[in-house]
Amino acid sequence: MRFLSDNTAPACPEICDALVRANTGRVKSYGEDEWTRSLDRVFGDYFGHEVRVFPLVSGTAANALSLATLCPPYGVAFAHQGAHVVRDECGATEFFSHGARLALVPGASGRMTPEALIAALADMPISGHGMQPAALTLTQATELGTAYRPEQIAALTEIAHRHNLKVHMDGARFANAVTFLGCSPADVTWRSGVDVLSFGATKNGAMGAEAVVFFDPTLVRDFDFRRQRGGHLLSKSRYISAQLVAYVETGVWQRNAARANALARKVGAAAGDTLLYPVEANEIFLKLSSARTQALRAAGFEFHEAGNNGEIRLVVSWDQPEEEVDALCRALSPK
Amino acid sequence: MRFLSDNTAPACPEICDALVRANTGRVKSYGEDEWTRSLDRVFGDYFGHEVRVFPLVSGTAANALSLATLCPPYGVAFAHQGAHVVRDECGATEFFSHGARLALVPGASGRMTPEALIAALADMPISGHGMQPAALTLTQATELGTAYRPEQIAALTEIAHRHNLKVHMDGARFANAVTFLGCSPADVTWRSGVDVLSFGATKNGAMGAEAVVFFDPTLVRDFDFRRQRGGHLLSKSRYISAQLVAYVETGVWQRNAARANALARKVGAAAGDTLLYPVEANEIFLKLSSARTQALRAAGFEFHEAGNNGEIRLVVSWDQPEEEVDALCRALSPK
Amino acid sequence: MRFLSDNTAPACPEICDALVRANTGRVKSYGEDEWTRSLDRVFGDYFGHEVRVFPLVSGTAANALSLATLCPPYGVAFAHQGAHVVRDECGATEFFSHGARLALVPGASGRMTPEALIAALADMPISGHGMQPAALTLTQATELGTAYRPEQIAALTEIAHRHNLKVHMDGARFANAVTFLGCSPADVTWRSGVDVLSFGATKNGAMGAEAVVFFDPTLVRDFDFRRQRGGHLLSKSRYISAQLVAYVETGVWQRNAARANALARKVGAAAGDTLLYPVEANEIFLKLSSARTQALRAAGFEFHEAGNNGEIRLVVSWDQPEEEVDALCRALSPK
């Protein structure tokens, strides 16, 4: 019973159907296909805002290309200290930006606070001799399975914009957050001051599809050159874009997220006081005794440790069998 | 009737079947799946040699990551002046290598000659003040639709190794070349002195799958870190690797290439003396009058110009309808 | 009365004499001159250890080239959060290393503690998906004018080496620290586990001369190529090397540092309880009321603020007139 990550899950039927439908005939490559050409319109409708959309195959590429576009090589991007760009991408942001720096901002439950951001900015003054503050990146849902409320995002982006930073959002689990919040995709993005979004579909039912969404077209700058130079302009773009169109248009983005979230919430409820953070997406973080962790593994549950202090992470996938979740709940319930 | 490129073609049934079969259950991500773990063995059998294989989604990434692994930032890679790495990848090699240089080697029909390589090496001496020769990259089939013979490759790699260069091969159309030559995959790679291969499947029936194949495991070095840093380690690697396994094991690599090659040869034969280079893969280059080029377009044929001198390129895809090829032959035949 | 920085000071007579003596005849360039060729010997004697020495014109270049040689692009260098490489070099380390990261380690009085280093290492585990710990950099004297004791250095380098990190020391004010400690240059470098040193002379009486000193010749790697590529191999190297030779051989390194340290100590003593850190080099940090800071400026003293909390920094140069120091002492003394 695998609760390692939602990226272990297969593609959902709607995505597979879209791929089958796209798999016919000789169509123009490098983004000149009809699916890719429709992305600006499809995502424009989804977000209720003019957008420029670029399909990609990896979230790391989406984040790094976004931040490299917003940050000069001598720029600084402010990120939560536990962010994926900080901990799990092997320096992709530094690579694509040619050496920009990630300044770490602390914050409980995976969220940075306005106070912590202000302090971090104060500690990195704009001056001739230091690196120059350029961007803020927020993760939604956060790495600890929580979700920023729209007003929390707005408070942070307001600070960022006041300091002339542009704002990026890492939305690897964007659908899970939006679904939990019960808001619209617009509410936690452009309406709250987000300039560029890494929109993830891979973890929530796609075979492999991410998008960078620019809410301000002037920020696109040389994204296109950077993408190609990074080997991320795919010749057969149709297969990525067809997934993205289906993901948004069929509503599976919400259906898959809603199911995973609900099951995760169930697990969180069963976990009682071992639960570390509120379950606001599809991840559950627990603090178990070493004995209980071992017992869980012995019972056939697969999961990752989170950090060095005996904390563990369980992730519910969109297609996780209900019986696996029920078994997990039983295993976690206090005897 | 689209003869723009073989990357306009869809995925072939064997690839689609493999994807469907792979699309079940929650499997470990980031290359820990069974398909990715089998790649070294599957390609080891294919090449008759110990190999280390890394799945990727783009040929540009395969080339750039290979050359960046072989070349330090102050290194020089020798490439044919018309090579894809030179002309079509927006400087991906320079990007991934942190500034290595491509030294251009001329040569008729897309192939560099030993003499030209020797001259280029002589012009770029190893010294304290200049960049350091580090790699040779050959394209097989070449950008002009010709194929190096094994002994031609061996002659070039012998020169390269004598100068302490490592040898990379860009095999975006590797299957077309091998099928044309009637040799084994080994004959034009490790047996001829190739150290690292960009193995392409996308253009020849895959949905999107490339592989970097190291014939010398010690050259792998920090490839893995570079790949992740470049956003090219996919979480759902199974979908790339399953394509690669099917491509090699079902024999579609050869079947698709053989069909495309045969149809391209037919077109070449019909083209008469407008044919610029022998058709040794699935590409046909013609020199037509402006009037004939326009007439061809007016008749519904789509193709690219090649350079600035009225030359055109026609590419036959693995699934190109026979009637389209016949129509093209008729249109090209001297009246 | 300028207490802004010791880099405001002129060159001392011994350095000027050396430059005059070196300024004769046509001598080989790019380091083939006699002064540069003698550096390994001269510094070998100075440190009592085999060394490889490279002359440079800027401390930023010395630090960045050192760390780039020790850290791969996906590497992490651990640095005190207030270090010059972190705050004052506009990302030179990130630039020269092609994107390595500086992980910040806290610590009072400008010194990191073993506990803080261990915690930082624990927070940045070696794994396939993250950046890889590669180097530790220590500043001696620190940015707050304190000096690490040899045993403090040894404790930190022992941790570093146990984690397979190499150790760099930023010695922009190396002479001030060694002179304060009353130890030998060896005691705070190779004898305490330092692998590479940025040896500064500019701030302590040179016109412009720094050196990178490798105590382990195998670590030199491709330093030479990186230096040239960075525009830091000077054609007329003799003028840098002659300064370095004179600086070490005439003993001015110690005489200048001793004078500056003694005067700084005097200022520190006069400052009473406004003194923030012990004066162990030639820098004095004070916490003054806004009124007193203004009064000090009004009285003609020039100095920098240090941070945002009303702290100020005063630096005594090797040639600071005694009467300026006396005037400063009077101005700082409690009435």
Next chain:
Amino acid sequence: MRFLSDNTAPACPEICDALVRANTGRVKSYGEDEWTRSLDRVFGDYFGHEVRVFPLVSGTAANALSLATLCPPYGVAFAHQGAHVVRDECGATEFFSHGARLALVPGASGRMTPEALIAALADMPISGHGMQPAALTLTQATELGTAYRPEQIAALTEIAHRHNLKVHMDGARFANAVTFLGCSPADVTWRSGVDVLSFGATKNGAMGAEAVVFFDPTLVRDFDFRRQRGGHLLSKSRYISAQLVAYVETGVWQRNAARANALARKVGAAAGDTLLYPVEANEIFLKLSSARTQALRAAGFEFHEAGNNGEIRLVVSWDQPEEEVDALCRALSPK
């Protein structure tokens, strides 16, 4: 008798005097000194045009920082195939630009022709998939000791500007070229369409001083950040700037160049038909038999080979003793 290079020469008295005069008191660092602050005015007068001037210590840094400012990472700079940036800087341009490419333009006697530039531009079309033409760099005097006439420069810059390229000039031996041409510094720079100049003084009597001169202030962009990040903003900038001011204001730029040029011309005249190119600066290129080359060395003359075909290069320094030149003339004269 050393004719290896003009960078073997010492600093001339006017430069030394300027250094001595600048070596007094504690003056502001990092370019806030009076000499650096006067550079825009001093060079503005020298060129008869508004300029922005940045002092540097190496020609490689001047060239690389200039081109990196003009070229994005995916940009192409067109350079003569024998240019210093191509052959002698270990890829500094690629390093500082984060991977821009040098496209090589051929041309006899070290000069590119308009036809060759046009052909090179035609071969590197602006398109979505390739690197983007961004800059032209010309060397004045050229690497073969010839000088572009103002109208030759104008013809090339006109082509460049028509293609939206910016124009850089590598003026490591700028004074020699201007003095030979008998024109004003303006004639071969802004009046002929040059946007940015690497102005060299080191080879012509300075101790170590170069400058980047922007004739169009809007092109400065982020030069300042790049310079600091490259370790090329010196704390004691006064010592570089004082040299530059003296070099221009005392007229030694012209006096030194005139002397070196005249002596070189004498050598060229003596060389008879072994002379390869007209002597238009202070370099002489000869084609000698192997026996004569050996004889020359045996007679005590030091010089470099130029390429692999028995060609040699002799450079006359500003302070070359007349008797050495006479001896050389005798040795070269046909018996």
